[in-house]
Amino acid sequence: MRVGLFIPCYINAVFPQVGIASNKLLKSLGVDVDYPEDQTCCGQPMGNAGFENEAVSLAKRFDEKFKDYDYIVGPSASCVVFVRDNYGRLRIQPNHQCVSEGKIYEICEFIHDVVKPTHLKAKFPHKVSLQNSCHGVRLLHLSSCSEQNVPYFNKMRDLLTMVEGCEVAEPERPDECCGFGGMFSIEEKAVSVQMAHDKVQRHLATGAEYITGADSSCLMSQNGIIASEKLPLKTIHIVEILAAGL
Structure with missing residues (x-):
């Protein structure tokens, strides 16, 4: 499986260690993971604030950036939900389902439901x-x-x-x-x-x-x-x- 790693903008700006850990974790599980460069905001802030029209161009860009991957995986439940539940309704590709809707997963969801590991290599004594x-x-x-x-x-x-x-x-x-x-x-x-x-x-x-x-x-x-x-x-x-x- 080929996975495109989606790092939401606030994680990129404020919590970069979460993005780095996501990449390490997926690779440790044998996932072929790639980080598409020049990815931007998914459009959730605009959509949530009532400015959905301003989210359309971002959704189109997102869809284009991630179209060639088998899965899109991101460490943010709210951002993943916005893509999964709203991109089709935003009509970013008229008369055609957007490619991102059906293959985007929150990282825990992806590991639990798709990768299905029986053990992890991590240690955290807390x-x-x-x-x-x-x-x-x-x-x-x-x-x-x-x-x-x-x-x-x-x-x-x-x-x-x-x-x-x-x-x-x-x-x-x-x-x-x-x-x-x-x-x-x-x-x-x-x-x-x-x-x-x-x-x-x-x-x-x-x-x-x-x-x-x-x-x-x-x-x-x-x-x-x-x-x-x-x-x-x-x-x-x-x-x-x-x-x-x-």
Whole structure:
């Protein structure tokens, strides 16, 4: 399989270590991975802010950049969802399904469902608390959600159990929003901050050293609370754990 690695713009600009870890992790699993140069934003910020027309040119560019790969894989649930669920509706290729829709995966989803490893080479001797992001839970189905009467599952937890030394916990109300929500955190700042505070306190109550999840944006929001309140807790993207020691 030939994989095109999609690195969202905010990861490229603010959390480059997540992109590097994604590349290392996929290669360690024997995946033929390539990073298409000159890739840009997928258009999610414009779409979420109500300016979908301004996202069309970015979607066309994205589709062109990744058209020759068997899979597109990225370390961001929300960006992957925007491509998967919205590109066809944006009509970037009239009368033809865009090539990106059917083959883009969030990295944990891809490893869990497509690669299906039985073990990982990573070592991370720490206790972590799982951050289940809203897009990941309800649109990518990375885990079960509390409002549905379905058996428990969590693909991120499944992968973390393969990491030597890693102890996994989940907070009370595990799939409740952390308060980030993209534009919500700007338009409803006070509510967003309170939600993030409550979420961090629940993670802290697990006794974990780290909060980990599949969206750097959610972790960034909670890290603001941790820093401002000087709490004994850190945040780390899940791919950094899955690639630890490689």
